[in-house]
Amino acid sequence: MAKKEVRDMDEYLTHLYVHVNEVEHFALFSGITIQQFIRNFTDLSALLLLKHGYDDASFNMHTQLEFIVPEQYNHFIKEFAEGPFELCFMDFEDERKLNMLSPQEQAELLYIAHKKEAIRSPFYHHLQNRFVYLSDEGQKITKIYFRDMEDLNHLVANVFTGLIGEKSKSSAFWRKKNNIVLPRLSAEKVTEHNELFEDGVLMSLFKTDKLNYGIEIRILPENIFPDEVLEDLNLHMAKPSDVLIEV
Known part of the structure; x- marks a missing residue:
């Protein structure tokens, strides 16, 4: 070259x-922001918040986790910009499918948020998620799992x-x-x-x-x-x- x-x-x-890990379907980024990520994927149906500091999210009783829908994305981005917080989330298609997650799958989601790594593939049939987004408060490193690496x-x-x-x-x-x-x-x-x-x-x-x-x-x-x-x-x-x- x-x-x-x-x-x-x-x-x-x-x-x-x-820095890309093709085998485990994730990439490490430095210099990317949550604003850039969400604005790039505006077609995401909803975001399941595994770790966050956002106050206006909806609550799912089955998983006891919170989530936001597209109408909230702009406000979510603004809140994060005003007070950065550690952030872990994944997309999903339908809240009804959250209620189909098994105890094992819910435990895996908590593990991902805590350890910022997956026990197994972090892409779930019920959720049909395309991503898992993981970053610390300073966003020095952002780790994103991609179902399709072309994304x-x-x-x-x-x-x-x-x-x-x-x-x-x-x-x-x-x-x-x-x-x-x-x-x-x-x-x-x-x-x-x-x-x-x-x-x-x-x-x-x-x-x-x-x-x-x-x-x-x-x-x-x-x-x-x-x-x-x-x-x-x-x-x-x-x-x-x-x-x-x-x-």
Whole structure:
């Protein structure tokens, strides 16, 4: 893989750490937020809150756990932003299906929330859940289980595309005038580099010119602590990138 030039730190717009475990169907992230996650998956029917600090959730008698529905997502995001709390949740399709969970399955949910790991596959037939989302109060590391790993590629792509949109708002006047479409990172482009994610990578977004962006990928050493990656940016960014994605 061709080496790329080393840029000044102030040229970068954001950084995202991704480390994927394909076998166990989860990824570790640093630099992703609950706001980005929920806004990316707006079609989720409901969220079962395994560990949280949200006060306005509904209560399920069978599991004695709380949950929220799509109408509450925006308020939930706002509450979290105002006072971050440790957060563990999973999606589910229908509250009636919660009442079908066995004692063993309910115990597994409590274990996931406490240990942030699964005893077995954390995807339940009754719930038809696509995700399990686990993070600490500081969101230094977020662990997400994906039923379909392709959802991971869409999440990464949409996080960067959303950030590009936010960074481009200040220049909206010329964009409207010239009918210019904002660059988008496709899930297909992310998929092309999936094999690198198994080693743990740092993805760094920068603007190449007035219209275009690039994402540098750096493969990180195995002995790093994932929750310290963004704190040690200067160390990692001093090394040339391994891959450049043009957006």
